[in-house]
Amino acid sequence: MSNTVLKMINFQLVITSDQLSAVRQQLADQRAIGVDTETTSLDPFEARVRLLQLAAPEIVYIVDLFQIPKAAIAPIKELLEAERPVKVIHNAKFDAKMLRHHYGIELNAIFDTMLASQLVSAGDSNQRHGLSDLAWRYLGRRIEKSLRTSDWSGSLSQAMLEYAAEDAAVLLTLRQYLIERIKELQLIDVAKLEFDCVLPTAAMELAGIYLDESRWEKLVAAVEAQSSRLETDIKQALAAASQQIDLFGQADINLNSPQQVQEAFARLGIPIQSTRELELESFAEDYPIIAQLIDYRHQQKFLSTYGRTLLDHIHPATGRIHADFRQIGTPTGRFSCSSPNVQQVPNEPEVRACFTAPPGRKLVVADYSQIELCILAEFSRDPRMLEAFLNGIDLHRSTASLMFDVPIDEVTREHRAIAKTLNYGLLYGMGAAGLAARIGAPVAEAEKLMARYFEVYHGVADWLRAAADTAVSVGHSRTHWGRLWNFRFDPNHREQVATVQRLGKNAPIQGSSADILKRAMRLVYDALRDAYIVNSIHDEIVVEADQPIAEDVAEIVHERMIAAAQEFIRAIPVEVDVHVGDAWMK
Structure with missing residues (x-):
């Protein structure tokens, strides 16, 4: 930890339109600026944005938005939407929602110190990523947070202004430290991926999803x-x-x-x-x-x-459910969701049918077909698995045909089910006992089935073995985009080693799938007009659109999701299934 101590913060309160224009001129040529907001509530539909802090290396401009008409914010809108300077923000999703909802500002060129810290921590669940945590851990500086819950709707004290200035000023110093760590850990590509996903995530939360x-x-x-x-x-x-x-x-x-x-x-x-x-x-x-x-x-x-209780989450101002999506919700990079968790709504048709588009609109539901198995085929380059995908053959039927030595048109439902269990289960470290329990067979028979599977897919067997061995020997795994997960374990503890071997097989697959989805979200977000993402579930994106353009939107979503996957998966075609309807149904 560094013992860096920031000098006394110089700040200027901005309360007129002329001052605001001058600020834009002062900051336009900066390489990076710190950006923060203080609001009267955490709920964008109830809040007002009181302060907008803009930090340069030598000064922080604190814009009192209560004093400046919305019609006069054009200079700052131009600044925040420009490619440069880089906007350094902590938990940028929050500020992006506030600025988008209240001022129509689309933040551009984001560096999110919270996401950067999560990436650098490489799956360490013991680390916290609040701004004060980062300032102390990386800079050795304590930030006073007692004023965070101040009444920002009233008069501004000197202490409140100093607090606001400090929050913004520390961001630039944090960025310098985190950039070095990102480079050192080879996280540049995945950091860009995460930063690019902030706006789609913020817009998705603002849009919410409609419930009948x-x-x-x-x-x-x-x-x-x-x-x-x-x-x-x-x-x-x-x-x-x-x-x-x-x-x-x-x-x-x-x-x-x-x-x-x-x-x-x-x-x-x-x-x-x-x-x-x-x-x-x-x-x-x-x-x-x-x-x-x-x-x-x-x-x-x-x-x-x-x-x-789900009905309690319908917002009175919008009539929709606005869940909280955590962008790096797991060490593999998957989202997590709460308040409520709309990612894990049961898949039964009668449940999903309650999540609908309002009158005059449609839902476009698009999901990747067997994306994790596509990733496995790309990583392993197993010739038989590649052949099935290249020829458009159902992989589970093909697997069953090869395993049980029967023509593909004679594969039984039972054989296909066993093959499907193996195809997916082995990605998650399923052993013979787990297979036996899933298919209702003795463990000895399950062991024979697994052995036969690896005879059929020797390339998969080699890749899984190498991934497990590498995870133990180097102590980490990476996705295609470079997302890092450091495994903390005792190499002399058999059970811990077995856990790392299992994670070493699965993390690159699940993590690359998460990376692909985030890339797809950004590509879809950039292409949409008069339509918006309302949910994202591991391998699926749900978009709401006006009925007359829904089919066109479906085509755009289909194209962009395939384009995202093909940035990594190049050996085989990727399929995206798209359905347009009144409800969240496939």
Whole structure:
């Protein structure tokens, strides 16, 4: 850590249009400027932007936007939308939303110190990435944050202005440090990828997604009723073997208690070792009560995660749901989502059908076809896998045909299902025991199937082995764009080594998929007019458009998503499935 101490910050309060024009002239030739805002609320639909801080190396200009008419902000709009200077911002998504919503400003040439720090941390979940955390960790400087929650709608004290100036001034120093680390760790390409994705993410959050409230309420009521019936049926079935019966002749157990459920099944002679879903699924076909329990749990999870509380997330100002997307939500670079999590909405048609386009508009739902397997084929250059993709043959059927030595038109549904389980499962480090549980076969048979799979795809076998070995030997993995994940483990600890080997296989695949999607989001965002991204889910982009242009928008989305993937995947064609409709359905 450096012991750098920033000198006393020189700042100027800007309160007139003439001063604002002068600021633009002063900053236009800078290579980089720090940018920050202070707002009256964190909600862009409720907030007003009070201050806009613009930092040069020797001075911070603090623009009091309450004093300047919107009609007079053109000089600053030009500055912030220009290719240069670079705008150094911490958590740029927040400021991008505020400036876009209130002033129509599209930030350009962003360097986000929060995203840069997350990239440099290389998957270290113990590191925090708030501005004060970065200033202390990288610069040895403490930033006073007690004024962050000040009332920015009232009069401005000297302390508030000094706080605002410091937040902006430190950004330029942070950028210099982070640039050196980004270069040192060879993260330039992925940093550009992440910075380019800020505007699409901000616009997606602002746009929100529309929910048919009436349809949702009916769905939730139906699930509640069905869940109640299932609970009654399960408890009645368990009553015969239970020592505790309630007044209604039902087993007096808590179905959400793994211990109580396992003990109840043991009394029925069902030999489950745990109540985890993977274990339960292997018994569901033979024991209807277990199938009922699985359904009951799914319904309870839906009701607790979404249920009636989802309606509370509909914003009164827009009538839409505005979720919070965290751009680097996992070490592999995937998004995470909260408040609410619209990425993990169940895939059942009756659930997705509630997420609709409002009258006069359509949803364009586009998703990559087998993108992770395309990435595996690109990385491994396995000749048989490449051949299937190049010839447009269903990969799972082709895999089954090769594994079971049958003509492709004679592949059974069961054989294809086994092949699909292997194709995807091995990417995530699935072993013989996991395969056996998924296909309902003995472990010995699963081991033979895996061995046969690697005989068929020797290129895949070689790549997976090399990826696992490299992860252990060098202690990290990278995606095509260079995203870094450092693995922290004890090389003498067998289980930790096994975990790193598994991550070493999966991280380059899943991470490259995340990188492709982010690149696609930027390309789609740049091409859209009168349409906007409303959701993004791992390999899928959902766009809302006016009905008359929806088909044209679908074509644009299709082209841009393919273009993004082909920046990396060049050995085989990439397919994107696109559907235009009234709801979030494929």
